[in-house]
Structures are given as C-alpha cells and as structure tokens.
Amino acid sequence: MVHARTIRLWSRIHTWTSLLCMLFLLMLCVTGLPLVFHDEIDGLLEDEIAAPAMPEGPPRLSLDRMIAAAQARFPGQYVLLLNLKQTEPLVTVAVSPTAVPAPGNFHRLTLDARTADVIGEEAPHQDVMDIVLRIHKDMFAGLPGELFLGTMGLVFAASIISGVVVYWPFMRRLDFGTIRRRSSPRARWLDIHNLLGIVTVTWTMVVGLTGMINTLATPLFDLWRAQLIPVLLAPHLGKPVAPIPAVQAAVERVRARFPDRLVTSVTMPTSARFGSPQHLVVWTKGATPFTARMLQPMLVDANDGETIVAPEVPWYLKALQVSRPLHFGDYGGLPLKIIWALLDMITIIVLVSGIYLWVARRKSSARRKPADAGRTAAVGI
Numbered sequence: 035m036v037h038a039r040t041i042r043l044w045s046r047i048h049t050w051t052s053l054l055c056m057l058f059l060l061m062l063c064v065t066g067l068p069l070v071f072h073d074e075i076d077g078l079l080e081d082e083i084a085a086p087a088m089p090e091g092p093p094r095l096s097l098d099r100m101i102a103a104a105q106a107r108f109p110g111q112y113v114l115l116l117n118l119k120q121t122e123p124l125v126t127v128a129v130s131p132t133a134v135p136a137p138g139n140f141h142r143l144t145l146d147a148r149t150a151d152v153i154g155e156e157a158p159h160q161d162v163m164d165i166v167l168r169i170h171k172d173m174f175a176g177l178p179g180e181l182f183l184g185t186m187g188l189v190f191a192a193s194i195i196s197g198v199v200v201y202w203p204f205m206r207r208l209d210f211g212t213i214r215r216r217s218s219p220r221a222r223w224l225d226i227h228n229l230l231g232i233v234t235v236t237w238t239m240v241v242g243l244t245g246m247i248n249t250l251a252t253p254l255f256d257l258w259r260a261q262l263i264p265v266l267l268a269p270h271l272g273k274p275v276a277p278i279p280a281v282q283a284a285v286e287r288v289r290a291r292f293p294d295r296l297v298t299s300v301t302m303p304t305s306a307r308f309g310s311p312q313h314l315v316v317w318t319k320g321a322t323p324f325t326a327r328m329l330q331p332m333l334v335d336a337n338d339g340e341t342i343v344a345p346e347v348p349w350y351l352k353a354l355q356v357s358r359p360l361h362f363g364d365y366g367g368l369p370l371k372i373i374w375a376l377l378d379m380i381t382i383i384v385l386v387s388g389i390y391l392w393v394a395r396r397k398s399s400a401r402r403k404p405a406d407a408g409r410t411a412a413v414g415i
Contacts (some may be wrong), residue, residue, distance in 0.1 A: 041200060048196035052388055055189040062183070062245070063382045065170040070362055070374050072163050079161065092148040096282035097300065099123045103150040104143050113278065114140060123147040133275070134306045156158045177252050184249030190242045194235060202226045220394045227387040230380050237377045244357035254350055259307070262345050275311040276303040276336035284334040288316045291342060295330065296321055303336045312336055313343075328355050 068075060101113050104127040112133050117126040125147050130140035144154035172179030285297055295318035301309040309315050313333040319326050328347070335341035359365055363374030 035209075044196050044199045048193055048200050049103050051193040051196060053392065055186040055193065056385055056389060058183065058186045059190055060382065060385050062170060062186075063385065063400060065380055066362070067164055067375060067378050068163070068168060070371050070378065072167070072362075074159075074368075074371075075163055079163070086146065086153065088148065094123055094147040095150050097125065097285060098280060098282050099150045100127055100145050100147070101278065101281065103127075103152065107143060107152060108141060111141075112304075113302055114304065114306075116281070116300060118297055118299060120296060124153075133304065148206065153312075167336050180189065180249040180252065184246045187242045187246030187249070191246075192237060194231075194239055194242070197231055198235060201231070207339055220398070223387050223394075224391055227384060227391060230384045230387075234377055234380050236382065238381055241361055241377075244361040247357045248353055248361055251354055254354060256307075258348060258351060275305055276313075278302050279314055279334070279336045279339045281314065284314050284339050285338065287318055287342060288318065288332045288334065292318060292332065292344070294321060295319065296326075298329070314339075327359055328352055384398050 057363065097116055100116060104113055105111070108129045111129045111131050112135075113127040114130055114135060117128075121123070123146060125145050127143045127145060128140050129143065132139070142156040143152050144156075146153050163278075168174055172183065175182070281300055285300065289297060297316055298319050299317045301315040301317070303309065303311055303313060305311050310333060312335065314336050316332040316334060318330050318332060321330055330347055331344040331345065334346065335343075363370045
C-alpha cells in the first residue's frame, strides 16, 4: 500500500511538472535544432570571408594600424573591440556611432592583417539565426525571460527524475525495446514514450541543466563585475573614459607575461557593461582543446599601457564557459552535432507523445464517468 501511494505521488509529480514545462521545452527543442548547426547555417547564408592568397612571408601589421583603417572607413565613430582570427591573418573591428552601442547597432569590418585592407563589411542587422537564438535564449523578454526558461529547466529535471521513478519498475518487466503492438494505440505510444525517454534520459538531463546554467550568465557575470570592478576602478574614480592606448604594445606585454595563453580579442576602454573605462581588456584563452573554452580577461591600464591585472575567474564562470559548448554539442565537430540533433528530435517525439498520452487519458476518464454513473444507478434500482 505504501509503495502504491509513493508511485501515485511520483506519478502526479511527473504529470504536472511535465505539463508545466512541456510547451516551453518544445519551443526550446525546435529552436535548438538549427542552433546546433549555427556555424554551418551561417556559412550557407553568408559569404565566407577568407584572407586573399599572397606569397609567403608578409608579416602582420600592428593592431593599431587596423584601428586606424577602421576609423578612416567610419570617421567619428567609436572603435569597440578587435577580434583576432587564430587560423587566418584576419582581424575583425567593431565600430559604433555611439560609445555605448545598442544590440545589433554596430558595423563589423574584416581586415587583412597583412595589408590593413578592408575585405569584408557587415552592416548592423539581425539575421534569421540571431532571431532564433534570441527566442531560444530569452523569448525577447531579456533577463526575466532567461530566468523563466532556467526555472523551466529545473522543472524539466524534476519531470525526468520522476518519470524514471514511475516507469522504471514497469519497464524492467519488459525486454528492452518491447512495444506492445496488440495493445491499444495509447498503450503503444506509452511504450514508445517510455523507451525513448529512457534512451535520452542522460542527454536530456545534461542539456537541460547546462541550459539552466546558461540562463544565469548575465547575473553571474554582473556578480563578478560587482565584486571586481569597484576594486580595480577605485584609483580612477571620477575620471572619464580613457583614450585608446597603443593596443599592439599592450597585447605583446600580455603575451610575454602569459605565454601559455592565446589572445582572442581586445575591448577598448568603454563605459559599457562589457568593459572598463580605464582599461584595455585583452581576452585570452587556453591553448588546449579543453582550456580553449575558458576565457580569461587581462586588464591593461590604459593610462600607462604597462600595468596588467589578471583577475581570477571564479569557479561558477568557469562552469558556465564549459557548459555553453556542451549545451549545443560544439565539442566534437560535425559528428557530435549530428548526434545532438538526432537526440533533440527524439526528445521532441517524447514531448509530443507525452501531450498525446495526457489528452488520451483525460478523454478515457471522461468516457468512463458516465458508464460508472449508469452502473451505480442500475445497482440502486
């Protein structure tokens, strides 16, 4: 009796947690499917910019030349950041008409690092994949939308755990993969739902929890900034945004001090939340496949160009950086992305079949009630 009551309790938890998050999980699975292949889709929709072939030997010009070329192309605009491509002699420069840019309101110029020639330009716009990502990330609701979807991720985890507790004893009595073909459609779909749910249980837990962690990116980053920036900026209180210093010299100092790290981008002094008004932020990553996922900012004093502060990245931001590529299957190239996409489609079948089973069960209960009432009346007569 106690065991039966426990199963009924877990069954209710599974039913209501599933219903609560089902539609949002379907939206996340549908939008997440193209995002798994976002690099490949961007490559199809956009013309790939490649460095022109040149005889071997031309050295890369300084990053200060790249900045000067961007300012000559867009005079009077603000240079926000530089992205350095590791595999090709290319540098991307982002410029904006305002010191603190609105999302999507900046130009990206791709320059040949050997000649400072502009070989590609991306005007401010939002493409299809940007819109899909925004829906998947926060449903165009900003931080409240992110936190809401994170809560749905926790509810989904409860649904998975309760589903295993409820159906494991039943499925254990059947051979793996058994579908009761002679039973009703509802029973067959129940078997399919249980089978596919067990097959994908580990993947759904991993993707659900990493997605939940990703929704905490903004508050966690703001927490770190709240702990770090006031200490760093204490000597600079009341000072305006510093002018752009000698960027190449600052980058070379960072490389000399941290030879085991690769420079990926440089953020100019700014009053925007992603930078510092008195520092050049040189972003670096590790050289190994695993540490390449972990970014580390090096803050170079923009006034002297020599003082370097390397703030320790806390464990929760490291966990966030590791969870992001795992969420979209970015660790293993195209083969892992294909596996991620197949598991995503299977999860969609599990979610849709769960909705069907709930609706079918309610219809069955509604049909039984008049019959039970008729039998009760007959006994009374």
